[in-house]
Amino acid sequence: MQNRIGNDEKYYNEQDKINTIKMREVLDTLPRFCRQFFRGIEPTTSARTRLGYAYDIRTFFEYLHNVNPVLKKKEIVDYSLDILDMIEREDIEEYLEYLSLYEKKDKEITNAEQGKKRKMSALRCMYSYFYKAELISRNTAELVKMPKLHENEIIRLEPDEVATLLDQVEAGEKLTKSQLKYHEKTKLRDVALLTLLLGTGIRVSECVGIDIDDIDFNTNGLRVHRKGGYNTTVYFPDEVRDALLNYLEERKLKIAEEGSEKAFFLSLQNKRITVRAVENLVKKYSRNVTTLKKITPHKLRSTYGTNLYRESGDIYLVADVLGHKDVNTTRKHYAAQDDENRRRAARIVKLRETPGEK
Missing domain, CATH: 1.10.150.130 (Tyrosine recombinase, N-terminal domain)
Structure with missing residues (x-):
């Protein structure tokens, strides 16, 4: 474009x-x-x-x-x-x-x-x-030696926490009275935004930069501007598609402020939503799901990456989808899942049939 x-x-x-x-x-x-x-x-x-x-x-x-x-x-x-x-x-x-x-x-x-x-x-x-x-x-x-970084445990949401988070965003459960005043105005947007982050693993900066014409609902493709200055297309599942379409119907009725006419996600002031606003809404909803984990948009990205690696076992696929130029960056973050994959491999391979198996 x-x-x-x-x-x-x-x-x-x-x-x-x-x-x-x-x-x-x-x-x-x-x-x-x-x-x-x-x-x-x-x-x-x-x-x-x-x-x-x-x-x-x-x-x-x-x-x-x-x-x-x-x-x-x-x-x-x-x-x-x-x-x-x-x-x-x-x-x-x-x-x-x-x-x-x-x-x-x-x-x-x-x-x-x-x-x-x-x-x-x-x-x-x-x-x-x-x-x-x-x-x-x-x-x-x-x-001078570079400061040594200590490996931190990956903080992510478990599958049941993801479901609870999205359910609570839809229902507005556990929100304060002042938060509930705005919930009906932002519910569809917030569901679409969180579903997109959890369903694609895109960065929060990539999310706020999305324009309406960056989304192709025929192919479930989304054009994003990656860290590093290049554009690429990521693909989203039907669950994300449904959430985006629900919000798009509402978005079409809004008159965006000057300079934000093309923006997909708008704030209550009808301006392009900011990174800080997304960080705040993630914090608002996630603290009602877990008090032990500090959930940020980046942690939602980690949740997606972990789930993809857990299901595929393909570190190169995860690196490509997340937009990591160096697969070692991905491996460093998701190496903890390797042990689980190795255990799964041990259960898959069988040398002899046990009695009763054919």
């Missing part, structure tokens, strides 16, 4: 524009040599990735500015490229320790292993770029 200018522009193009504007604002706070780095990685990264790197690299230079007496005398934007050669491995290791807990604008900020790893990835990428370009003499960031 062709991209059009104005209100019909695709959601992900609009988001890229927003991220590009934010990126320019962050660049104005970084050393000037950083502009060359971000231009250099532009062909291989998304606007969202570059913005994340920019925020993380700014944190690093703010740290240096705060702790180093010499650098404190200079504005961060005036730092020259040779500062990267001056930084020692110990400086970066101390930076990682600082990330565990620090204050910014009277706000306490913490980083666990995942946050530290992300910030180190940004730093490594910048060092690697300038080192390969032979603009610095050493790649100090490469000498």
Whole structure:
């Protein structure tokens, strides 16, 4: 489908524009040599990735500015490229320790292993770029070990919890009086949205970006814009189709706000629903199903991936459907199911018939 200018522009193009504007604002706070780095990685990264790197690299230079007496005398934007050669491995290791807990604008900020790893990835990428370009003499960031991530148990809904969740969304059970006021207005939308997430495993960002003409009810196909910037088609079962069609009849009666005319899922304000709104509605409904699990849209994605792997035993199929470029990413998340598959294999293969079997 062709991209059009104005209100019909695709959601992900609009988001890229927003991220590009934010990126320019962050660049104005970084050393000037950083502009060359971000231009250099532009062909291989998304606007969202570059913005994340920019925020993380700014944190690093703010740290240096705060702790180093010499650098404190200079504005961060005036730092020259040779500062990267001056930084020692110990400086970066101390930076990682600082990330565990620090204050910014009277706000306490913490980083666990995942946050530290992300910030180190940004730093490594910048060092690697300038080192390969032979603009610095050493790649100090490469000498620092990446924070080790501890494997966390996959949190997902069990089949009976999935059924209970969808039943409660339809019935509005256990909602507060204030929540029930809006339930009739959002019930069909919420059922369609949760059924879609649970029935396809798409990301929440992919879900909110769906336009009406992205759905083909003849083939049960859904066009989504994947993380990484490419489009693909995922297919949904008839149960998802029914939920989407039920909501579509209601959606046709709504007059969307300017800029959201093509959006499939609308908020109560008739604007394209946001990622935060989906996160909130998942939280609202799921806490009435389980109090022991913190369910997010990503956990619904994990629920789908686990169920697909449990039924198919095909890790490559799961990786393809979930949009993982590297099957090892999928294997890492769903390896716990391998033991169950191996046990099932042991029950399937029989060497001799037992008495009474033919």
